[in-house]
Amino acid sequence: MKISVADVLLWRNQKLSATLLFGVTAIWYLFEVVEYNFVTLFCHICITTMLIVFIRSITAEYFGWNPPKIPELISNEDAFREVVSTFHRRLNELLRKFLHIAGGNDPLYFFLVLTSLYIISVIGSIFNFLDLLFVGFLCMETLPYLYARYEKEVEYHAGQMTKKASKMYKRFDSRVLNKIPRGPVKEKKR
Numbered sequence: 001m002k003i004s005v006a007d008v009l010l011w012r013n014q015k016l017s018a019t020l021l022f023g024v025t026a027i028w029y030l031f032e033v034v035e036y037n038f039v040t041l042f043c044h045i046c047i048t049t050m051l052i053v054f055i056r057s058i059t060a061e062y063f064g065w066n067p068p069k070i071p072e073l074i075s076n077e078d079a080f081r082e083v084v085s086t087f088h089r090r091l092n093e094l095l096r097k098f099l100h101i102a103g104g105n106d107p108l109y110f111f112l113v114l115t116s117l118y119i120i121s122v123i124g125s126i127f128n129f130l131d132l133l134f135v136g137f138l139c140m141e142t143l144p145y146l147y148a149r150y151e152k153e154v155e156y157h158a159g160q161m162t163k164k165a166s167k168m169y170k171r172f173d174s175r176v177l178n179k180i181p182r183g184p185v186k187e188k189k190r
Contacts, residue, residue: 009144021141028134107177108169 007013030036060067101109
């Protein structure tokens with residue numbers, strides 16, 4: 001059975017979505033509420049795993065059962081290189097877009113990115129990083145489902161907000177941006 005990300009995010013596979021949400025909530029609870037340290041948690045998980053394998057091996061030997069078969073983990077170098085290559089390509093693409101927008105080539109996106117970054121910085125000053133990750137995951141897990149369920153209402157309100165934002169940008173463009181003095185434009189040599 002092939003499981004896609006859309007099935008998880010849209011809650012088509014309810015057991016997996018609920019398990020994932022419960023697992024992330026448990027991790028957030030351990031680190032944020034109980035203030036458990038990651039290194040301590042990792043060591044406790046390793047200790048527990050070693051004890052379980054040890055007890056299973058001893059009982060298997062004592063009762064004459066087959067000893068536990070521990071699979072060998074083989075790291076595929078080609079797969080690792082492909083992942084790194086994909087990450088490198090996407091990072092370069094993101095930086096290229098960022099520099100394109102920061103260079104003033106697309107003023108609408110420039111102000112949209114500035115506003116988004118400012119809002120994220122304000123939210124980031126309110127929450128710590130783990131809380132921010134948890135809220136982001138919670139939104140990622142619930143918003144697509146809610147959008148699929150209430151698509152017409154969301155589209156209507158998003159359209160209204162887009163119209164208002166477009167009017168505000170036009171007003172800002174006519175009152176502020178067009179009043180900025182610009183020097184003569186030089187022709188590019190070809």
